[in-house]
Amino acid sequence: MRAIQIARHGGPEVLSVREVPQPTPGAGEVLIRTVASSLNPVDWKTRAWEVGPELPATLGWDLAGVVTAATHPGYRPGDQVIAMSAQIATGRGTWAEQVALPARLLAAAPTTLPLADAAALPLAGVSALQALNRAAITGGDHVLITGAAGAVGGIAVQLARHIGATVDALVSRPEHLYAARELGAEHVWHAPVDLPRRTYTAVLDTAGIDAGPALAPGGRYVSVADHPLPDIPGAAKSYVQEDQDHLAQLVALVDRGELRLRIAHRYRFDEVRSAHDRFEAGGVLGKILLTF
């Protein structure tokens, strides 16, 4: 079978489609025929930076596919599933025609979407949900979400609105203002801007900026970005964890029409270099899918 691997770190040219042995599912694992994955910033960072498992490595965190074999009683061939695989920590990349994953990582795919589109959900969705949990967002909050047109930010806006919070948003460019409004943000700014000062009971930063001055005294500040945290008491980073229950919670929201996934571009997996070029150029509104 074929997988997208890197044998060294570098630009998109280090991405290669290679013949690799088909995985054999171990105890409690499920073999999945990949239908689609998506691009996340961690993928280009793993490709470009000296991070991640030993090389050669298969990249990819998101998976939407069909079960072909299972040693776990909860899954049968033909089941449509999605998963998030923490590729950096475990080396289990999803950019392969067949992927073996522990059953504890899987959730039933949404039934209201084409299966491929569900690959837009796992990493971005679970990251957004866990970051909002970390910030202990409630319906009484006035939340600022930065990077709100992006994958994590766009889902976070919807989830925070679903909880009942009032959400304002910062996006990178004027042409993205409408996107954050459509997702439920009330006041939306584009960078660069002087944000309202000492206003928000919670800030979720997905853009890697210092939004500290916008936080009200005693507010909660959570970031998923790589950048250093501002010097605010209690400011915290949220690092996404594999979590089947969180994934299932997100699927339920999608199927109830309460969470919308946005797909910007679709590339075949052997066009992965072009997909990386597009992603790194920025300004993408929605996810970039890789179809298998």
Ligand SMILES: NC(=O)c1ccc[n+]([C@@H]2O[C@H](COP(=O)([O-])OP(=O)(O)OC[C@H]3O[C@@H](n4cnc5c(N)ncnc54)[C@H](OP(=O)(O)O)[C@@H]3O)[C@@H](O)[C@H]2O)c1
């Ligand atoms: N800690 C974790 O567990 C975790 C989990 C998931 C993601 N992340 C990180 O979180 C970040 C966001 O991930 P993502 O998947 O949402 O990426 P994304 O889809 O690329 O979204 C990032 C968004 O931020 C926007 N942006 C950039 N600079 C901005 C600025 N100064 N002001 C406002 N918006 C700005 C980008 O706009 P342009 O495209 O126009 O630049 C883009 O819309 C990445 O750094 C990713 O690595 C961390």
